[in-house]
Amino acid sequence: xxxxxxxxxxxxxxxxxxxxxxxxxxxxxxxxxxxxxxxxxxxxxxxxxxxxxxxxxxxxxxxxxxxxxxxxxxxxxxxxxxxxxxxxxxxxxxxxxxxxxxxxxxxxxxxxxxxxxxxxxxxxxxxxxxxxxxxxxxxxxxxxxxxxxxxxxxxxxxxxxxxxxxxxxxxxxxxxxxxxxxxxxxxxxxxxxxxxxxxxxxxxxxxxxxxx
Amino acid sequence: xxxxxxxxxxxxxxxxxxxxxxxxxxxxxxxxxxxxxxxxxxxxxxxxxxxxxxxxxxxxxxxxxxxxxxxxxxxxxxxxxxxxxxxxxxxxxxxxxxxxxxxxxxxxxxxxxxxxxxxxxxxxxxxxxxxxxxxxxxxxxxxxxxxxxxxxxxxxxxxxxxxxxxxxxxxxxxxxxxxxxxxxxxxxxxxxxxxxxxxxxxxxxxxxxxxxxxxxxxxxxxxxxxxxxxxxxxxxxxxxxxxxxxxxxxxxxxxxxxxxxxxxxxxxxxxxxxxxxxxxxxxxxxxxxxxxxxxxxxxxxxxxxxxxxxxxxxxxxxxxxxxxxxxxxxxxxxxxxxxxxxxxxxxxxxxxxxxxxxxxxxxxxxxxxxxxxxxxxxxxxxxxxxxxxxxxxx
Ligand code: SF4
Ligand code: SF4
Numbered sequence: 308x309x310x311x312x313x314x315x316x317x318x319x320x321x322x323x324x325x326x327x328x329x330x331x332x333x334x335x336x337x338x339x340x341x342x343x344x345x346x347x348x349x350x351x352x353x354x355x356x357x358x359x360x361x362x363x364x365x366x367x368x369x370x371x372x373x374x375x376x377x378x379x380x381x382x383x384x385x386x387x388x389x390x391x392x393x394x395x396x397x398x399x400x401x402x403x404x405x406x407x408x409x410x411x412x413x414x415x416x417x418x419x420x421x422x423x424x425x426x427x428x429x430x431x432x433x434x435x436x437x438x439x440x441x442x443x444x445x446x447x448x449x450x451x452x453x454x455x456x457x458x459x460x461x462x463x464x465x466x467x468x469x470x471x472x473x474x475x476x477x478x479x480x481x482x483x484x485x486x487x488x489x490x491x492x493x494x495x496x497x498x499x500x501x502x503x504x505x506x507x508x509x510x511x512x513x514x515x516x517x518x519x
Numbered sequence: 520x521x522x523x524x525x526x527x528x529x530x531x532x533x534x535x536x537x538x539x540x541x542x543x544x545x546x547x548x549x550x551x552x553x554x555x556x557x558x559x560x561x562x563x564x565x566x567x568x569x570x571x572x573x574x575x576x577x578x579x580x581x582x583x584x585x586x587x588x589x590x591x592x593x594x595x596x597x598x599x600x601x602x603x604x605x606x607x608x609x610x611x612x613x614x615x616x617x618x619x620x621x622x623x624x625x626x627x628x629x630x631x632x633x634x635x636x637x638x639x640x641x642x643x644x645x646x647x648x649x650x651x652x653x654x655x656x657x658x659x660x661x662x663x664x665x666x667x668x669x670x671x672x673x674x675x676x677x678x679x680x681x682x683x684x685x686x687x688x689x690x691x692x693x694x695x696x697x698x699x700x701x702x703x704x705x706x707x708x709x710x711x712x713x714x715x716x717x718x719x720x721x722x723x724x725x726x727x728x729x730x731x732x733x734x735x736x737x738x739x740x741x742x743x744x745x746x747x748x749x750x751x752x753x754x755x756x757x758x759x760x761x762x763x764x765x766x767x768x769x770x771x772x773x774x775x776x777x778x779x780x781x782x783x784x785x786x787x788x789x790x791x792x793x794x795x796x797x798x799x800x801x802x803x804x805x806x807x808x809x810x811x812x813x814x815x816x817x818x819x820x821x822x823x824x825x826x827x828x829x830x831x832x833x834x835x836x837x838x839x840x841x842x843x844x845x846x847x848x849x850x851x852x853x854x855x856x857x858x859x860x861x862x863x864x865x866x867x868x869x870x871x872x873x874x875x876x877x878x879x880x881x882x883x884x885x886x887x888x889x890x891x892x893x894x895x896x897x898x899x900x901x902x903x904x905x906x907x908x909x910x911x912x913x
Contacts, residue, residue, distance in 0.1 A: 322691055406906050415697070418691055419694075420691065421694075447603070447606060453575050479617070
């Protein structure tokens with residue numbers, strides 16, 4: 308190891324993965340889309356006669372073997388795609404009441420394997436510079452006011468993204484901090500994987516979802 | 520009790536819960552001290568003002584408010600308001616399978632530590648004896664979690680110094696370990712893989728990436744140790760000394776307190792685990808303890824003789840257990856202790872001690888007399904999790 312970090316960085320060559328379709332990472336089953344049939348005792352009622360609800364699922368594996376994970380990471384929904392953010396997309400993160408894993412997982416999209424910066428995705432330190440707010444965690448009383456103020460501070464039209472089961476449905480620990488309808492994009496997972504997060508954000512921006 | 524005797528002070532101080540003061544081998548039913556978190560800053564003197572940072576502050580991973588009292592540059596005191604995101608987690612009255620789903624979400628980044636400590640306490644209460652191969656798998660899981668968590672702290676220290684290349688290379692390694700965790704446990708944060716009576720564990724690829732991760736970390740570590748600018752930010756920053764300091768912060772102040780060796784809960788003694796201690800008690804010593812522990816954890820896992828596969832099948836429950844149990848594990852930030860009482864298959868009572876409240880108090884203490892540029896390095900060096908310190912568990 309020399310003291311010249313810049314050269315060390317270059318010597319390691321490009322570490323970023325070209326193709327961000329998660330299917331190539333065979334270990335990543337939880338979370339992913341779940342398929343199956345039959346009666347199961349789900350702790351969060353994510354399985355009902357209407358089928359499997361990704362926004363409620365905490366991916367606890369209790370429904371095995373009636374239901375099995377497919378590895379499909381496309382477990383998100385977005386209201387529409389807006390090409391205006393194709394070049395750059397700034398997000399402001401709000402932790403309403405997380406366990407910490409949604410926070411680290413959204414940060415991991417900036418690890419060299421994914422390098423979301425190269426896709427034009429950046430985290431801002433203030434909601435005034437943000438194009439969208441990412442809400443994580445369950446409802447907590449004292450975070451309601453800061454959350455409201457952050458949403459008001461984003462230049463209009465403010466896009467609100469719900470990240471993780473807690474934000475979307477409350478999961479097993481509480482209730483969701485915002486009504487489901489407030490979210491422009493809903494990203495499922497407990498926590499959502501970096502693949503799901505990047506694919507959802509890229510679709511919001513009307514770009515290829517595999518990072519290429 | 521399997522892990523503890525009641526009464527006396529045998530072993531180092533490892534924490535305190537509502538009912539007990541915890542030592543390596545004993546728990547003492549004494550009324551504990553007040554919460555260690557220093558939430559309020561000292562009152563202002565003439566010429567001083569309060570600078571409030573948070574709860575949604577750029578650069579902080581979780582929601583927290585810091586209140587600095589300062590006459591301008593020197594920080595005379597800091598209060599940490601960690602309750603903004605406080606979640607109320609109602610475990611009592613829940614079945615054991617539901618309770619473990621809540622416990623693993625107390626601090627998702629240290630979910631293995633929480634789930635293993637809680638599962639062992641429950642196993643004692645309901646009379647489950649787990650085979651050695653499950654204990655070994657759990658030890659490997661704890662060490663994988665420690666490696667990732669320490670990499671995260673060291674990466675944050677490098678980032679606080681705007682040291683982009685090592686910071687990114689460390690986050691690359693951290694993601695590699697996360698993928699290894701995912702292949703080993705089925706989930707990137709161990710959720711759903713650890714429960715009373717068993718684990719889901721696969722060692723099919725023989726954790727083969729670990730030695731290359733260790734080699735690469737060693738080279739980055741060597742580079743950081745030769746960077747005068749980086750070291751000058753850490754040396755002498757946030758000095759903490761005392762007798763009752765838990766976790767890596769204590770080991771950085773020369774205290775032998777590693778619950779892996781001082782408690783008999785898991786057979787770490789057989790692995791030849793070497794306890795890492797440094798003397799200076801500053802952010803540099805905490806960085807050294809964590810970095811050395813990364814390499815030590817890799818060595819421990821490689822020597823564990825792990826089973827190839829454990830499919831998560833439940834173990835036999837005898838129900839002639841004492842209906843109460845306690846256990847402790849050394850999480851990456853310090854000891855996690857659970858005491859549970861179980862009645863008719865439901866959690867009747869839960870009592871606990873976590874490291875984050877202690878680490879917050881250490882941070883507040885060690886910020887006195889420092890300047891604002893010291894803050895980020897000092898904060899990161901403790902590995903504080905607000906999710907853990909703020910949760911209200913009933
Ligand atoms: S994984 Fe768990 S939460 Fe999800 S549907 Fe199955 S039982 Fe329900
Ligand atoms: S959704 Fe899951 S990972 Fe995210 S904060 Fe909630 S419990 Fe944690």
